[in-house]
Amino acid sequence: MPSPDLLPRDIAPPPQPRGKSAATVAIRNVSRVFDGHRVLSNLDLDVRPGEFLSIVGKSGCGKSTLLRLVAGLDRPDAGTVSIDGQPAHRSSDRLRIMFQEPRLLPWASIAENVAVGLRQGADPGTLAGALTGALASVQLSDKAGMWPAALSGGQRQRVALARALISRPGLLVLDEPLGALDALTRLTMQNLIREIHAQAGFTAILVTHDVAEAVALSDRVIVLGQGGIQHRVAIPRDDRMLRGSVELAPIEEEILDAIFQSRAPRAGSRAPSP
Numbered sequence: 001m002p003s004p005d006l007l008p009r010d011i012a013p014p015p016q017p018r019g020k021s022a023a024t025v026a027i028r029n030v031s032r033v034f035d036g037h038r039v040l041s042n043l044d045l046d047v048r049p050g051e052f053l054s055i056v057g058k059s060g061c062g063k064s065t066l067l068r069l070v071a072g073l074d075r076p077d078a079g080t081v082s083i084d085g086q087p088a089h090r091s092s093d094r095l096r097i098m099f100q101e102p103r104l105l106p107w108a109s110i111a112e113n114v115a116v117g118l119r120q121g122a123d124p125g126t127l128a129g130a131l132t133g134a135l136a137s138v139q140l141s142d143k144a145g146m147w148p149a150a151l152s153g154g155q156r157q158r159v160a161l162a163r164a165l166i167s168r169p170g171l172l173v174l175d176e177p178l179g180a181l182d183a184l185t186r187l188t189m190q191n192l193i194r195e196i197h198a199q200a201g202f203t204a205i206l207v208t209h210d211v212a213e214a215v216a217l218s219d220r221v222i223v224l225g226q227g228g229i230q231h232r233v234a235i236p237r238d239d240r241m242l243r244g245s246v247e248l249a250p251i252e253e254e255i256l257d258a259i260f261q262s263r264a265p266r267a268g269s270r271a272p273s274p
């Protein structure tokens with residue numbers, strides 16, 4: 001394999017071998033039009049098994065639209081989105097989603113909220129083992145019997161993360177999951193997500209407004225602009241561990257430049273009339 005220095009800037013080094021069940025995402029020639037406005041236009045993107053990909057860009061450029069298509073919450077007007085070769089589907093067992101709000105059941109305990117993530121009936125032994133592991137992974141073992149109202153915002157997001165991961169999905173889709181947290185809790189959550197991803201090896205796609213967060217977590221960052229991908233940057237795996245390091249500063253600057261230079265969300269052409 002060539003040294004990372006010899007690889008083109010937009011090609012991430014292959015992720016280190018991880019979990020066998022990480023999903024492959026293939027987006028082919030995808031377009032999405034709202035009210036005659038072409039938000040995504042002929043977009044192509046591949047996400048490799050185990051890769052952590054972040055999507056950044058100006059407000060309204062289509063980040064959430066793209067994520068919703070990957071999660072099967074919306075359908076493209078043209079093109080295909082597939083996960084492991086199958087059309088993206090919201091109830092796929094291969095995929096879990098995490099949003100900015102934890103969306104917990106207020107009347108259920110923390111353990112019951114996490115168990116919701118298994119969806120299908122599991123035998124009691126399997127459920128107990130999975131629950132123990134999921135709660136431990138987010139450092140909430142001692143909160144299993146508590147109610148969501150008794151937890152802090154960061155703890156609630158950790159419950160949402162455990163609920164998303166208890167079924168060991170191949171793909172985790174994250175829509176600005178740390179956006180409502182204070183700065184310190186956000187950093188703690190970033191570290192937790194990075195550690196869990198390194199251990200569990202799922203594929204992850206994150207939408208965030210925080211370029212430093214994208215760089216700290218990702219193998220690759222793409223900048224969305226009018227209609228499609230305007231810039232791609234691979235993040236050197238060794239360096240990404242050092243959030244705020246001098247090595248990462250030029251990469252963050254490059255991404256910020258690309259965002260500022262990207263075309264305004266509504267500056268592009270309108271979709272042709274049918």
Ligand SMILES: Nc1ncnc2c1ncn2[C@@H]1O[C@H](COP(=O)(O)OP(=O)(O)OP(=O)(O)O)[C@@H](O)[C@H]1O
Pocket residue numbers: 034035039057058059060061062063064065066265
């Ligand atoms: N269901 C919808 N109906 C009509 N327009 C929509 C719909 N969903 C998204 N749009 C429009 O598509 C464009 C992109 O929206 P999207 O939410 O994907 O942007 P974003 O990049 O995620 O923005 P932000 O960073 O502000 O969250 C916006 O102009 C938005 O108004």
